[in-house]
Amino acid sequence: MGTHAAYDVIVVGSGAAGGIAAYVLTMKGLKVLCLEAGRMLDPSRDFFTHKFPYEWPYRGEGKPGQYGKLPQGMEWKIKEWTDHLYTIPAEDPYALAPGSKFTWTRLRAVGGRTNLWGRGCDRFGPLDFKPKSLQDGWGEDWPISYEDVEPYYDRVEQLIGVSGSSEEVYNTPSGKHLLPAFNPRCGEVLIRKGAVKLGIKVTPKPLAVLSRIYDNRPPCHYCGACNWGCDVGARYSSLDVLVPKLSRQKNFELRTNAPVHTILMDRSTGKARGVTYIDTRNGLEYEAYGKAVVLAASLVESIRILMNSRDREYPSGLANSSGTMGHYLMEHVAFNSIEGFFPQLAGRPTSNDDGPGESCLYIPRYNYGEKDRKYLRGWRFDFYTGCGMGPGPGARFPGFGSAYKKKIKELYPAAVQMGGYGEGLPFYWNYVEIDPGGLRDRFEIPQVRFHTTSEYDHAFAIRDEMYGQMEEILKASGAEIFPYEKESPYPLGSVTHEAGGCRMGNDSRTSVLDEWNRCHDVKNVLVVDAGCFVSHPEKQITHTIMALAYRASHHLAEEFRRGDV
């Protein structure tokens, strides 16, 4: 083990953020080592996208009780199609403070959660980066603006391939060179018609799914199984799109089964000199040396690594002189969907409504400039319609026998459900820490404890407003709505949109990262995953994760070129 820097940059993680960071840095000629905690996936062996429920022993749901009691938001993700991909809490535990809830969905493999993501690719808007100064005076502004990020949204879209439209929507900017949008299903068209009556815009949802051949990748073949992977790489994942490009580069090295434990510091310079990691195949710890370390392990893992790297100078975690690391965790305000059916579509012949997996249309945020309300900011709505892989709305009716069976068949093509995301707010008291109870994983790495709740006033208030708005839109579309119970906002992490904990800012006393995702305290350590988020608007977050990872990596490469690292 030498002490010289073997690599220019060590990138930790290969998912949404790590894939982009590794790609940008490698293409700029830097010598990159990417450490991935999980294994390499082979789409032909690991994805079961064309398998029907009756082709699995337990119809895809696993042995009764096999997955333990999964936290809310994880139940629908872990199936026989995917249970070999995700980490389940029973095998890879995390701790919860008394009264706290958190759903931590982990996919430890090359490509991370981009293997099974929702594929929504909306951009944050100008107001979203400046919520305090441009919206309502609450919270914090980002140290960057939309104009700073815009060129990187463009580059990401060009790299990964996004289908959608360039329709103008206030504060929801869109790329100008997207692939054609997908054709909407009957129910989606009905909702568009209903919403227009209320003056609400329904637009094509930007999706990282190819509607045409792009970059030598085949277009979507509409099997609709994207939540189980994609066997042709028609949707973006860093596994399918970036790893093949990177593996042709001599200056790129990928090491799998290598969860990072700590960051190695050089006390004489105050800079990081590498990392320690475990080889999960033999359980031994190794060191890797680099001139810069880019953390992209997903924010909780990145925070775990920084906190486990605590030393005399940084007793509460490396680069945590502000004391804010782990704090201001956020997630969308999310809750149960409203379900129902379209009488207009009842009794129609079955149609193939799988399409590109996701819905083709959605309702971007439309509430701006409201006064005297109990919530801040806004929401977006998504809706799912048509024939799915289950009995549909008719199954919810009482009774049994032929009439019941007939009802199921009649309403099968008429299904609709609508759900939404409201802006989640950052609070100091929503945080993650190294478990004071000493929880460790099977490699003896100290693990985290969450101290989080989603049940705060704003969340309930915006939820109530959203239920009402969804009812109005569905009714205007002619849908019948099943009576529903208002559920508490889902625990943080439930929709796999966790963000914050290492927020960026201009003031090193109140933030962990600077505007280039560098730690204020240790400038050659970057955190480029969603940990850097300052606010959590209603939009999907992955596109912004990728754009910011692109931007930060681009800047780091410039620093290398100037010899500043």
Add this chain to the structure above:
Amino acid sequence: MGQRLIARRQSLKYLGMLAGSVAGREFLAAWLPKSEKAEPIRPTESSYTPLFFEPEEFSAVEALTELIIPTDQSPGAKQAQVARYIDFLVSAASEYNPALQHEWTDGLQLLDRLSREKYQRSFHEISAREKQMLLEEMSLPEQDSGRTHPGYKFYRLLKEMTVEGFYTSQVGLIQVLEYKGLSALSEFPGCTHPEHQS
């Protein structure tokens, strides 16, 4: 979001829960047909050796599942071998969810007791019509939250697992619902109906 339209075991918890509220009952009054007529039950298939149930229990499960999703103009639970699926699943529950096994054995015992109270014969011995009537009584709380029945809990378990087993089978999903998805298309036309567009 992004879950497939109906995440099954998740959506099943809502099955038949509409009667639990005033809004639900009003909703049902508008949408429920006025009467139901059931088909006669066919005799038990004999070539299968159950994994979990006793032979007599298994024939009860066969009869019950066929009552929930009968064979009529289209195939029902029997053709989809839903009873075998339930037997397989309940047997497999030994490892992580033995409570499910108790729910079934207790439920079937209760069914026998209810049958003896009402007809002085075991569930196995009563006629198809009587089985149907007993199940109807057990199901009443579903339509009217003011009603209770000792067999309601078991009725719900039976219904949930039958619906799940049937509509995840090739018979239920492909033949009956005529699900066309999970196939490769070169184009996705979306909605092509002028009447929906405007």
